[in-house]
Amino acid sequence: MSEMFFFICRRGMVLVAVLFAMVGCAMGPDFVRPAPILPDHWQNADTVARSQPSSALWWGIFNDPVLNSLMRRAETGNLDMVLARERIRAARIQRRAASAESLPSLNGQAAYTHERLATAGVGQVLQPLLGLSPEMQGQEPEGVSYTNYSIGAVASWELDLWGRQRRLQEAAKAEFSAVQADMDAMHLSTQAEIARTYFQWLWVSDRLNQAEKKLERAENILRIDQAVHAHGLLASVDLGSQQALYHEAQGEKEELALKQGSLHRALAVLTTGRPDAEIPELAKPANLLDVKIPKIALGIPSDIARNRPDIRAAEARLHAATATIGMAQADFYPQITLTGQISLDALTVAELGWNARNTSFGPTLSLPIFNGGRLSRQLELRRSEQRSAGLFYQNVVLSAWIEIENLLAYEKFFLSRYQSQLSLLKTGQARIDALGKQYQRGDISQRELLQASLLENAGEANLADTYVAFLINAVNLNTALGKNYL
Numbered sequence: 195m196s197e198m199f200f201f202i203c204r205r206g207m208v209l210v211a212v213l214f215a216m217v218g219c220a221m222g223p224d225f226v227r228p229a230p231i232l233p234d235h236w237q238n239a240d241t242v243a244r245s246q247p248s249s250a251l252w253w254g255i256f257n258d259p260v261l262n263s264l265m266r267r268a269e270t271g272n273l274d275m276v277l278a279r280e281r282i283r284a285a286r287i288q289r290r291a292a293s294a295e296s297l298p299s300l301n302g303q304a305a306y307t308h309e310r311l312a313t314a315g316v317g318q319v320l321q322p323l324l325g326l327s328p329e330m331q332g333q334e335p336e337g338v339s340y341t342n343y344s345i346g347a348v349a350s351w352e353l354d355l356w357g358r359q360r361r362l363q364e365a366a367k368a369e370f371s372a373v374q375a376d377m378d379a380m381h382l383s384t385q386a387e388i389a390r391t392y393f394q395w396l397w398v399s400d401r402l403n404q405a406e407k408k409l410e411r412a413e414n415i416l417r418i419d420q421a422v423h424a425h426g427l428l429a430s431v432d433l434g435s436q437q438a439l440y441h442e443a444q445g446e447k448e449e450l451a452l453k454q455g456s457l458h459r460a461l462a463v464l465t466t467g468r469p470d471a472e473i474p475e476l477a478k479p480a481n482l483l484d485v486k487i488p489k490i491a492l493g494i495p496s497d498i499a500r501n502r503p504d505i506r507a508a509e510a511r512l513h514a515a516t517a518t519i520g521m522a523q524a525d526f527y528p529q530i531t532l533t534g535q536i537s538l539d540a541l542t543v544a545e546l547g548w549n550a551r552n553t554s555f556g557p558t559l560s561l562p563i564f565n566g567g568r569l570s571r572q573l574e575l576r577r578s579e580q581r582s583a584g585l586f587y588q589n590v591v592l593s594a595w596i597e598i599e600n601l602l603a604y605e606k607f608f609l610s611r612y613q614s615q616l617s618l619l620k621t622g623q624a625r626i627d628a629l630g631k632q633y634q635r636g637d638i639s640q641r642e643l644l645q646a647s648l649l650e651n652a653g654e655a656n657l658a659d660t661y662v663a664f665l666i667n668a669v670n671l672n673t674a675l676g677k678n679y680l
Contacts, residue, residue: 220356220357220360220361220520221356221357221358221361221520221521221523221524221527222357222361222516222517222519222520222521222522222523222524223516223519223520224516225364225368225512225513225516225517227509228509228512228584228587228588230496230499230505230587230588230591231588231591231592232495232496232498232499232591232595233495233595234494234495235494235495236492236495236598236599236602237599237602238599238602238603238605238606239492239602251265252385252672252677253265253385253389253672255486255488255489255490255668255672256389256485256486256488256665256668257485257486258484258485258486260392260475260476260478260480261388261389261392263475264388264392264461264464264465264473264475265385265388267465267466267473268384268385268388268464268465271465271466271467271471272384272388272464272465272466272467273467274380274381274384275380275381275384277380278377278378278380278381279377281373281376281377282373282374282377286370291366298349298350298351299349299350299351300347300348300349301347301348301349302346302347303344303345303346303347303348303537304344304345304346305342305343305344305345306341306342306343306344307341307342307344308339308340308341308342309339309340309341309342310339310340340541341541341542342539342540342541343539343540343541343542343543343546344537344538344539345537345538345546346535346536346537346538346552347535347536347537348533348534348535349533349534349535350531350532350533350534351531351532352529352530352531352532353529353530353531353532355527355528355529355530356523356524356527357520357524358520358521358524358525361517361518361520361521361524362517362521364513364514364517364520365513365514365517365518365521366514368510368511368513368514368517369510369511369514371506371507371510371513372506372507372508372510372511372514373507375503375504375506375507375510376503376507378503378506379503379504379507382503382673382676382677383673384464386669386670386672386673387464388461388464388465389669390666390669390670391457391460391461391464392461393482393485393662393665393666393669394457394662394666395454395457395458395461395476396480396481396482396485396662397482397658397659397661397662398450398453398454398457399454399480399482400481400482400483400658401450401655401658402447402450402451402454404654404655404658405443405446405447405450406447408443408446408447409440409443409444409446409447412436412439412440412443413440415436415439415440415641415645416436416437416439416440418641419436419641458473458476461473461476482658482661482662483657483658483661485665487609487612487664488665488668490605490668490671490672490675492602492675493675495595495598497675498591498594498595498598498674498675498676499591500676501675501676501677502594502674502675502676503676504590504594505587505590505591505594505676508583508586508587508590508591509587511583511586511587512580512583512584512586512587514583515576515579515580515582515583516580518576518579518580519573519576519577519580521576522569522572522573522575522576523573525562525569525572526562526569526573528559528560528561529559529560529561530557530558530559530560531557531558531560532555532556532557532558533554533555533556533557533558534553534554534555535552535553535554535555536551536552536553536554537551537552537553538550538551538552539552594674597674598671598674598675601667601670601671601674602671604667605664605667605668605671608660608663608664608667609664611660612657612660612661612664615653615656615657615660616657618653619653619654619657622653629642
């Protein structure tokens with residue numbers, strides 16, 4: 195007898211050991227981080243001086259206190275950033291919910307039922323069991339009513355023999371990383387939009403100041419031409435041309451004022467969530483050319499695979515797609531669920547006790563036999579989704595490579611153009627200074643000096659156009675490199 199007991203125990207221990215060994219394995223391929231196809235160096239970065247990569251906030255390269263203040267406002271006032279944080283919370287909750295799928299479940303239950311059996315034969319059998327009055331013995335009642343009280347609990351746990359639950363958790367964790375990267379991309383994109391809008395506002399403000407000077411000079415020239423025309427020394431056609439130039443300068447000023455107001459409202463929405471919000475920083479005098487020309491630290495090309503949020507999101511979704519293959523493969527194998535139940539059942543509340551207990555415990559085996567090829571098709575679909583995720587990852591990396599090279603090429607172009615226009619502007623300013631001395635000596639008229647100043651306004655406008663394009667390209671380059679944003 196003892197030998198038989200020992201044999202059964204040993205068989206049970208072996209079975210338990212086998213089950214735990216099977217729990218340690220997982221179906222499907224393990225995720226291998228892809229190696230992005232990127233160059234060893236950037237082709238268009240050879241002539242641009244660079245600083246070393248920094249952990250400081252990326253917009254600090256512009257050294258603009260107003261921009262810094264706008265970014266701080268946006269952290270709490272921008273609706274997209276608030277939405278990004280809320281989506282991160284939701285993704286974190288979803289990941290925890292997936293982790294809970296592998297844990298045992300325990301549910302309590304309680305019931306109260308009042309039943310009536312209308313069959314006379316059954317009622318007669320139950321009559322003595324239910325403790326009915328003896329006077330009713332030998333009679334067949336038309337029905338018997340009784341009450342049942344029940345309280346208990348049910349526990350179940352699916353053994354993760356083939357790693358399905360672990361692959362589910364792995365996929366949920368990877369999807370959380372993808373959502374987090376998506377929100378990082380939204381965060382970075384919003385910050386970039388704030389910087390671009392602010393630089394455009396500076397540019398329009400600078401152009402508006404230049405337009406006011408241009409209108410003033412055009413008005414002075416028109417006044418001189420009107421006086422000359424009154425003395426019969428200027429043709430009406432020439433006077434009409436100058437009037438047209440004056441009205442053109444006036445229209446340009448009004449259009450720029452409208453653009454300035456529109457950009458101000460856009461900045462208010464981006465930083466506070468309201469178009470009518472006050473932004474005291476923008477009320478202070480500002481000059482576009484006071485913004486520092488940045489020298490962006492590039493790093494090696496392979497860094498973008500770790501820095502760019504869209505690449506990190508694509509990699510995480512490839513990871514999730516790989517994990518779902520293991521889930522689909524595990525569906526082909528048996529599922530074992532351990533179920534236990536205990537309940538107390540009695541006809542009266544007073545009888546509820548340990549002696550009224552009902553218990554059950556045992557494993558349940560579920561084995562797929564025929565499903566019309568559904569499981570095979572699901573596995574094929576998951577493999578196809580993994581291949582699609584891999585191709586999408588490669589496409590995102592390639593797009594990032596092209597984008598950065600283009601922005602670096604534009605950076606070189608804008609830098610060269612800015613230096614050329616700055617040289618021309620300095621030459622023009624020296625020419626205006628010389629003409630001013632000639633006017634003071636009486637060698638030229640005031641009209642000639644004002645006309646030359648109008649041409650100088652065009653040079654200043656061209657320089658401002660190039661400068662703002664340079665700054666916006668720097669913002670785009672930081673975004674493309676996936677610079678830090680928190």
